[in-house]
Amino acid sequence: MIKFKEYIKPKTIEDAYNLLTTKNAEIIGGGAFLRLSNRKIDVAIDLIDANLNFINEINDSVEIGSMVTISEFEENPVLSKLYNGFLKNVSETVLSFQMRNIITVGGTLYPKYGFSDLITALLVLPTEVYLYKSGKFSVEDFLKTRLEHKDILAKIVIKKENLKTSFQYIRNSEYDFSILNVAVSKGNEVKIAVGGRPAVAQLAYKTMQFLHGKDLNEEIIKEAAKMVSEEIPFADDIKASKEYRKKVCEALVKRALLEVM
Amino acid sequence: MKINVTINNEKKELEIAPDDILLDVLRRYGYHSVRRGCDTGMCGICTVLLDGKPVPSCSIFAARVDGHEITTVEGLPEAKELAKILAEEGADQCGFCSPGLIVNTVYLKKLKIKKIEEVKIKLIGNLCRCTGYVGQHRAIEKFLGVEK
Amino acid sequence: MKEVTRKIPKKDALGLLLGKPVYTDDLAPKNSLIVKILRSPHAFAKIKNIDTLEATNIEGIECILTYKDVPRIPVTRAGQGYPEPSPHDWYILDEYVRYVGDEVAIVAGKDEKCVDEALKKIKVEYEVFEPVLDFEKAEGHSSVIHPEKETHPMFEIGFDAQKNIAASYEMEIGSVEEELKKCDVVVSERFYTQAQAHVAFEPHSAASYIDMQGRLVILTSTQVPFHVRRIIAEAFDIPIKNIRVIKPRIGGGFGGKQAVHGEPFVAAVTLKTGKPAKIVYTRQEVFEATYSRHPMRYDITLGATKDGKLKVIDMQGLSDTGAYGEHALTTFMVAGSKTLPMYNKVDAVRFKGKVVYTNKVPAGAYRGYGAIQGNFALESAIDLLAEKLGMDPAEFRRKNMIREGETSPIFKIMGEGREGVDMVVRSCKLNECLEEGMKLINWKEKFPRKKISETKYRGVGLAIAMQGSGIANIDMGAAVLKLNDDGSFNLLVGATDLGTGSDTILAQIAAEVLNVPTEDIIVYSSDTDLTPFDVGAYASSTTYVSGNAVKRAAEKMKKLIIKEGALKLGLDESKVDFDGKYIYEINGNKKVSLKELATVLLYTENQKQLISDASYVGEESPPPFMAGFAEVEVDIETGKVKLINYVAVVDCGVTINPNLARIQVEGGLVQGIGMTLFEDVKYSPNGKLLTNNLMHYKIPSRLDIGNIIVKFVESYEPTGPFGAKSVAEIGIDTPPAAIANAIYNAVGVRIKTLPITPEKILMNLNKK
Numbered sequence A: 001m002i003k004f005k006e007y008i009k010p011k012t013i014e015d016a017y018n019l020l021t022t023k024n025a026e027i028i029g030g031g032a033f034l035r036l037s038n039r040k041i042d043v044a045i046d047l048i049d050a051n052l053n054f055i056n057e058i059n060d061s062v063e064i065g066s067m068v069t070i071s072e073f074e075e076n077p078v079l080s081k082l083y084n085g086f087l088k089n090v091s092e093t094v095l096s097f098q099m100r101n102i103i104t105v106g107g108t109l110y111p112k113y114g115f116s117d118l119i120t121a122l123l124v125l126p127t128e129v130y131l132y133k134s135g136k137f138s139v140e141d142f143l144k145t146r147l148e149h150k151d152i153l154a155k156i157v158i159k160k161e162n163l164k165t166s167f168q169y170i171r172n173s174e175y176d177f178s179i180l181n182v183a184v185s186k187g188n189e190v191k192i193a194v195g196g197r198p199a200v201a202q203l204a205y206k207t208m209q210f211l212h213g214k215d216l217n218e219e220i221i222k223e224a225a226k227m228v229s230e231e232i233p234f235a236d237d238i239k240a241s242k243e244y245r246k247k248v249c250e251a252l253v254k255r256a257l258l259e260v261m
Numbered sequence B: 001m002k003i004n005v006t007i008n009n010e011k012k013e014l015e016i017a018p019d020d021i022l023l024d025v026l027r028r029y030g031y032h033s034v035r036r037g038c039d040t041g042m043c044g045i046c047t048v049l050l051d052g053k054p055v056p057s058c059s060i061f062a063a064r065v066d067g068h069e070i071t072t073v074e075g076l077p078e079a080k081e082l083a084k085i086l087a088e089e090g091a092d093q094c095g096f097c098s099p100g101l102i103v104n105t106v107y108l109k110k111l112k113i114k115k116i117e118e119v120k121i122k123l124i125g126n127l128c129r130c131t132g133y134v135g136q137h138r139a140i141e142k143f144l145g146v147e148k
Numbered sequence C: 001m002k003e004v005t006r007k008i009p010k011k012d013a014l015g016l017l018l019g020k021p022v023y024t025d026d027l028a029p030k031n032s033l034i035v036k037i038l039r040s041p042h043a044f045a046k047i048k049n050i051d052t053l054e055a056t057n058i059e060g061i062e063c064i065l066t067y068k069d070v071p072r073i074p075v076t077r078a079g080q081g082y083p084e085p086s087p088h089d090w091y092i093l094d095e096y097v098r099y100v101g102d103e104v105a106i107v108a109g110k111d112e113k114c115v116d117e118a119l120k121k122i123k124v125e126y127e128v129f130e131p132v133l134d135f136e137k138a139e140g141h142s143s144v145i146h147p148e149k150e151t152h153p154m155f156e157i158g159f160d161a162q163k164n165i166a167a168s169y170e171m172e173i174g175s176v177e178e179e180l181k182k183c184d185v186v187v188s189e190r191f192y193t194q195a196q197a198h199v200a201f202e203p204h205s206a207a208s209y210i211d212m213q214g215r216l217v218i219l220t221s222t223q224v225p226f227h228v229r230r231i232i233a234e235a236f237d238i239p240i241k242n243i244r245v246i247k248p249r250i251g252g253g254f255g256g257k258q259a260v261h262g263e264p265f266v267a268a269v270t271l272k273t274g275k276p277a278k279i280v281y282t283r284q285e286v287f288e289a290t291y292s293r294h295p296m297r298y299d300i301t302l303g304a305t306k307d308g309k310l311k312v313i314d315m316q317g318l319s320d321t322g323a324y325g326e327h328a329l330t331t332f333m334v335a336g337s338k339t340l341p342m343y344n345k346v347d348a349v350r351f352k353g354k355v356v357y358t359n360k361v362p363a364g365a366y367r368g369y370g371a372i373q374g375n376f377a378l379e380s381a382i383d384l385l386a387e388k389l390g391m392d393p394a395e396f397r398r399k400n401m402i403r404e405g406e407t408s409p410i411f412k413i414m415g416e417g418r419e420g421v422d423m424v425v426r427s428c429k430l431n432e433c434l435e436e437g438m439k440l441i442n443w444k445e446k447f448p449r450k451k452i453s454e455t456k457y458r459g460v461g462l463a464i465a466m467q468g469s470g471i472a473n474i475d476m477g478a479a480v481l482k483l484n485d486d487g488s489f490n491l492l493v494g495a496t497d498l499g500t501g502s503d504t505i506l507a508q509i510a511a512e513v514l515n516v517p518t519e520d521i522i523v524y525s526s527d528t529d530l531t532p533f534d535v536g537a538y539a540s541s542t543t544y545v546s547g548n549a550v551k552r553a554a555e556k557m558k559k560l561i562i563k564e565g566a567l568k569l570g571l572d573e574s575k576v577d578f579d580g581k582y583i584y585e586i587n588g589n590k591k592v593s594l595k596e597l598a599t600v601l602l603y604t605e606n607q608k609q610l611i612s613d614a615s616y617v618g619e620e621s622p623p624p625f626m627a628g629f630a631e632v633e634v635d636i637e638t639g640k641v642k643l644i645n646y647v648a649v650v651d652c653g654v655t656i657n658p659n660l661a662r663i664q665v666e667g668g669l670v671q672g673i674g675m676t677l678f679e680d681v682k683y684s685p686n687g688k689l690l691t692n693n694l695m696h697y698k699i700p701s702r703l704d705i706g707n708i709i710v711k712f713v714e715s716y717e718p719t720g721p722f723g724a725k726s727v728a729e730i731g732i733d734t735p736p737a738a739i740a741n742a743i744y745n746a747v748g749v750r751i752k753t754l755p756i757t758p759e760k761i762l763m764n765l766n767k768k
């Protein structure tokens, strides 16, 4: 259980950032994961009052503040309709209703959890991540970048485009982390992301390249699915073996591609 | 530190440590219906309403709820009706999980959810080891007026 | 019958549902010292040095106890009849630690914070030994887990600590070797079951204080208050009369609380300091340092003749009891004694094997208690045999299974830890269960499989099961009934309601005898000062054993009422009867109401307290039976199994309260489904349990269980109270084999190691 001496709710992200960089401090989003860690810090910085709980529709994109809870993807009229309910469907199976009412967009993306379903889904959408100090990243660059210093995730921006999407996962119990998850989107290009490897989600660039300019048919899909399972690295963890992940990856990619065909 | 919280419609000033967990504070102040079943956010037994929405009180720092409103099963008038239906169905066993389940289900009534599949999705975070869920579903269907 | 078979709500239902403070932690004295345990980080080690000085000096710390500060008397934590069939191999604290999580020191202080800090400041030097982590290599391992000389069994249980053997057993009827030679078809397979965790949602909790008479009072979440009293007396060498154990409401047990866990530690603190103390286990501690199910391995050989007659069963097992031998012998024997009698027409049957110590979480009692382990192996093997014979597995069972009025030599030979009792099965509707279940699942239509799509197949599978109703000649329950001035009754029982509703069922039984509404029976359970003895809630004993005691006590009470009523009416006893409201003249019109009689008896005439008591020990242990049918859908590209339907048809005699009987079966089924599909147990290479929280140890959620259909067949057990048998455990037994059989029927993959995960299925599908 995490221990600290002071609990502060800064009114602005600037104040939060100053605290974060001058003290032995941590940001609290929902706090759900943070609280499980066995650390001792001085200050807990709760962003709840820092005006980061916004959802704005601006032209062809949607801005989502880092303190927006995951349940908003189900309940907010803008978010729940985004990409025909794609993110709603993904969120609805994350953990539980009660937990979705507290866990946040920032707390999900910033630590780059490998098991996250939402990260995998966002990877195949035109998504940008805004950090207070380090600025703007595409979500795929954000996941690949090791930040030099602590930062605060301010918001994400999702562009609305005309994409077909699919999300697939495999779990043993429905109420569990995904052993593996796959997201696919198709507009002019096809994007394929694989998460729960168990390391953090990544795009299958080689396969995406292979599909460039091709029309999807069952033959090609089969080949592409196999390719993804060859190109993405997998590992063992408590939930499953590397070999199983690899096999299932092929099946899930195939299903996802068939859905967007 | 001190926090001001409205609990079950009563204004309270509570003395807490900065890293206290809401669940522990509620129990310390005598709200015994709030219980710890797992401590990792998985079981839903500690569910309370925070500003009207179900949340796991084991996963929230008490300091966060300063200035907010908490409702436990003791403060939910609709809880009695659901409790009666659960009892009549014989859907209750040890009762340890019941307050959390009731808090969440009463909230679903407000959402006017009528499909059993949706009910199950929304209640997935309320684990129960005794009943096997089946009786709970029979009772909850009645309470929510689920369409068959 | 008026009160029996009524679907009334549990007496404590509304209180529990609405969150009244009723559990141990709610009721512990407010000023209790907080007690926590320093636990071993090593799977096997000896404490070389332990320095508590710095920790003791932390502000708020009241005491820190190590093995040097507490009596060292070997006991068993298993809450069983005395003398226990479990070896006395446990000490309140010991210089050896035998698994990751074993107790090293007891820390008590004024709040959690100081105690947590003290736990970090205790310095322990260990001499670390090579642990025994693989139960198949435990026997004769160079590391001896219990080298100490004090450890001993209470009677012959095949104990050999030097070889890491906690118990062993062997029996044979006929000659397996000879009879196998005569068989046309033989199958032989090996099966494994895992160390399932109970996950009762109220964690183990206990509180203690010294009362005004200087006695030790323990408030605890236990299934066995009287055994707790005895074990604490033994471990601390204090007289039983100086201990009182109170059981408040319990948040589930399932066998996990059929033992002492936190009680000795709070008792040690209270005895040392004179102050109230309490311990509430964390969920992680419950996983790592209480009990699990005994993991077992069975080698099964079955032989049959061409015409489908089962001739031989050979079951050779190995069971892993972890660091301590609690319930070691008995769970092992139950794997045979609660499965083998189902096939009572064989010519030869053998059951043998050993229970070994390992440096892992101790195993203990868990609903099913060996029967589920044995059932998975035997009922999987029966399907293999039926297939080899080219027979429908339902047909094969029908041909070979036990019927009403029959017996099995196993009943006499195998009891629990000793010989059993000879008995004829007076009520057995197994055939009806099978027929009804086949109809409900639509067996004829669905067996063995249906193709749903290119990637999905559905299959059906079945298993049959039996349990017992208490342990014959051992389990004793007693009841006291007391008449109040308004004509209501107090029913005092030592039987422990764990949330099951047994208080209500016992009240229904008393009410039925007395012809009064159940609402007029006020039940109190259980408190070693106030209620009569009862072994506690285990071995499916409460309805049958304690229920029979209640029935007898009520019958005595009825006689007393008639006697006193007759006196009041000035008539001979033979001339009056009691109808629940009035004591009346049979051939006349004199009468007196129960209420009036009760009032005068207490206040005015012929004054006395009407009180009756009775005890009951079962001479038999009538088995409930059931047939379980699973319908699964298997995804051949991912290995994922979806449970579509589970049909359970049960013969538990008369259901005293049909609602409560049904929920016992439903709850048991879902735990069985969890063990079959989800509840995986993993250890690190150095013996730390990794599946030690609910993120990694997955019990079934409400979306994982498909459609569950429970039905009872009509049945009447002549020795049971109003025809009842037990129903608490039987529900858990069939899912492992029925689901494994259904998966095999769907996709041709036979999984022999639980749990059946998508990974195992897919990897086996790929091997084909």
Ligand SMILES: Cc1cc2nc3c(=O)[nH]c(=O)nc-3n(C[C@H](O)[C@H](O)[C@H](O)COP(=O)(O)OP(=O)(O)OC[C@H]3O[C@@H](n4cnc5c(N)ncnc54)[C@H](O)[C@@H]3O)c2cc1C
Binding pocket: A026, A027, A028, A029, A030, A031, A032, A033, A034, A035, A047, A066, A067, A094, A095, A102, A103, A104, A105, A106, A107, A108, A109, A110, A111, A113, A115, A116, A117, A118, A151, A152, A153, A154, A176, A177, A178, B040, B041, B042, C695
């Ligand atoms: C028991 C449990 C089970 C889970 N199961 C699943 C699952 O099955 N599938 C799934 O997809 N996810 C799962 N999650 C993860 C969950 O979806 C969230 O990702 C996680 O809880 C973090 O959300 P939070 O808002 O509570 O973050 P916190 O716990 O508040 O924070 C997590 C980390 O991020 C940092 N942080 C938070 N916000 C910011 C910010 N704005 N800027 C910079 N840093 C920040 C914190 O300092 C901390 O280090 C699970 C979580 C838990 C606790």
Ligand code: FES
Binding pocket: B035, B036, B037, B038, B039, B040, B041, B042, B043, B044, B045, B046, B047, B056, B057, B058, B059
């Ligand atoms: S105790 Fe909070 S979810 Fe289990």
Ligand code: FES
Binding pocket: B092, B093, B094, B095, B096, B097, B098, B127, B128, B129, B130, B131, C201, C251, C252, C499
């Ligand atoms: S009734 Fe016991 S956990 Fe649900």
